[in-house]
Amino acid sequence: MIEIAATIPENQRQRAGEIYYEAFRRKLQPLVGKPAETQQTLAMGFNLDMAIGALADGELRGLAGLHSAAGIFSRVRMSDCWKQLGPLRGLYAWAVLNLFGAGAKCPPGHLRIAAIAVDEKARGQGLGSRLLETVFDKARREGFKAVRLEVVDTNPRAKKLYENLGFGVVETHAYPITSGWLGFSKEYVMVKTL
Numbered sequence: 757m758i759e760i761a762a763t764i765p766e767n768q769r770q771r772a773g774e775i776y777y778e779a780f781r782r783k784l785q786p787l788v789g790k791p792a793e794t795q796q797t798l799a800m801g802f803n804l805d806m807a808i809g810a811l812a813d814g815e816l817r818g819l820a821g822l823h824s825a826a827g828i829f830s831r832v833r834m835s836d837c838w839k840q841l842g843p844l845r846g847l848y849a850w851a852v853l854n855l856f857g858a859g860a861k862c863p864p865g866h867l868r869i870a871a872i873a874v875d876e877k878a879r880g881q882g883l884g885s886r887l888l889e890t891v892f893d894k895a896r897r898e899g900f901k902a903v904r905l906e907v908v909d910t911n912p913r914a915k916k917l918y919e920n921l922g923f924g925v926v927e928t929h930a931y932p933i934t935s936g937w938l939g940f941s942k943e944y945v946m947v948k949t950l
């Protein structure tokens with residue numbers, strides 16, 4: 757039985773790091789390696805109050821990390837990256853996680869989904885849709901006029917899911933030089949008006 761929680765409990769911080777890492781492994785693993793240390797670094801930077809969690813028997817199975825004027829779900833510190841991963845890998849991980857993620861815009865009146873990820877074993881069972889619907893409800897309750905997120909061109913299934921739930925592309929950013937090492941060359945900004 758899945759319970760959707762308004763925040764992620766502190767005792768699930770590590771699990772949140774694992775789920776987030778697994779979902780974004782392709783962007784991180786080739787140049788950073790060190791999965792356990794990267795998960796730890798990610799987990800240390802999470803603001804768990806800025807997330808919605810899907811839990812089964814108290815264990816985290818999925819999360820939606822949020823960004824608004826109130827704060828951001830994931831802000832990885834350079835010092836933690838350096839300590840856990842060393843200078844070069846640490847700098848790369850910090851750049852990937854902060855420049856693409858935390859660097860994204862969140863205009864007034866918009867609630868941004870900074871990250872959405874479901875445990876690999878639990879995908880395709882409706883958890884992602886339930887997390888998104890819960891974000892829409894929260895956004896409406898709190899007076900936001902739109903929800904936004906970004907998705908890369910090599911994730912067409914996720915893009916289709918967002919389109920089915922009412923998101924449309926409002927901007928496209930090209931990253932031609934990253935396709936070889938990050939695995940994508942375009943990022944779509946998608947918005948759902950509430």
Ligand SMILES: CC(C)(COP(=O)(O)OP(=O)(O)OC[C@H]1O[C@@H](n2cnc3c(N)ncnc32)[C@H](O)[C@@H]1OP(=O)(O)O)[C@@H](O)C(=O)NCCC(=O)NCCS
Pocket residue numbers: 779780872873874875878879880881882883884885886906907908911913914916917
């Ligand atoms: C995208 C994601 C959050 C969706 O969560 P989910 O629980 O699998 O979603 P749901 O079960 O509610 O909906 C499934 C739909 O999502 C799509 N989907 C996208 N990626 C999928 C995946 N890896 N496995 C299964 N379904 C996926 C499917 O097209 C499916 O649509 P369908 O039911 O019409 O076939 C989840 O698949 C995931 O964590 N993927 C890896 C991380 C990621 O890509 N995050 C999004 C970055 S923008």
